[in-house]
Amino acid sequence: MKIDLSGKTALVTGSTEGIGLAIAKGLAEAGATVIVNGRTAAKVDAAVAALGGDARGVAADLGSAEGHAALIAAEPRADIVVSNLGIFQPSDFFATDDATWDRHWQINVMAGVRLARHYLPGMEQAGWGRFVLLGSESGFSIPVEMIHYGVSKTADAALARGLAKRMAGTGVTVNSVLPGPTLSEGVQAMLEEERARTGRPIEQVAADFVVEHRSGSLIRRAATVEEVANMVVYVASPQAAATTGAALRVDGGIIDTLM
Numbered sequence: 001m002k003i004d005l006s007g008k009t010a011l012v013t014g015s016t017e018g019i020g021l022a023i024a025k026g027l028a029e030a031g032a033t034v035i036v037n038g039r040t041a042a043k044v045d046a047a048v049a050a051l052g053g054d055a056r057g058v059a060a061d062l063g064s065a066e067g068h069a070a071l072i073a074a075e076p077r078a079d080i081v082v083s084n085l086g087i088f089q090p091s092d093f094f095a096t097d098d099a100t101w102d103r104h105w106q107i108n109v110m111a112g113v114r115l116a117r118h119y120l121p122g123m124e125q126a127g128w129g130r131f132v133l134l135g136s137e138s139g140f141s142i143p144v145e146m147i148h149y150g151v152s153k154t155a156d157a158a159l160a161r162g163l164a165k166r167m168a169g170t171g172v173t174v175n176s177v178l179p180g181p182t183l184s185e186g187v188q189a190m191l192e193e194e195r196a197r198t199g200r201p202i203e204q205v206a207a208d209f210v211v212e213h214r215s216g217s218l219i220r221r222a223a224t225v226e227e228v229a230n231m232v233v234y235v236a237s238p239q240a241a242a243t244t245g246a247a248l249r250v251d252g253g254i255i256d257t258l259m
Contacts, residue, residue: 218253
């Protein structure tokens, strides 16, 4: 299969590192013109330089309506939008205050809502488009150590399903992609103390974490950011035209249901 996204413009939010940057690279390699997004100009510029070609970037904090307005003023249209921006913060339910819940909701859910509200009508008018929300297996296997995060990711999958139904018959598809534990910079930072204490490679520390805390994993390791990006690039392609309203797993088999 050869995925050709030449002539398509793809916006990837939260794409200066980790899964987002890997998605941006994958889309660029498939021929898309990629728009990088992050909170700071320095990190956006570095990501754009790493991608090369005709990539460009917008520094905007999409955790607020003001940041969203700045983004769409700079980039009012896109053929492909990947709402990748997200945060996670381990915290016991009884110690998690309203501010933490609201921050996760604004960044993990409302950022995608605002993107959809702006970009989907343009895709419908063009008769073609791809909108992808990054969910998580945590939206289906809610982690006890960060219930607030799991709830926000359940909402992402529900949002994608609802939007897919709203865009039915338009040539625009909407899907969510559900990574499991993935060896991104954020996960590496979370595991750094254990890596430093044991002296073991970060990949082994991550694998041990998966076995202990995500015992349903069938691959028994963390995924790579590229493995997650591969799924997103496919679902953004013309070849995925019959896939919409789906929650597509890259979870290593953690979610224990047949559908």
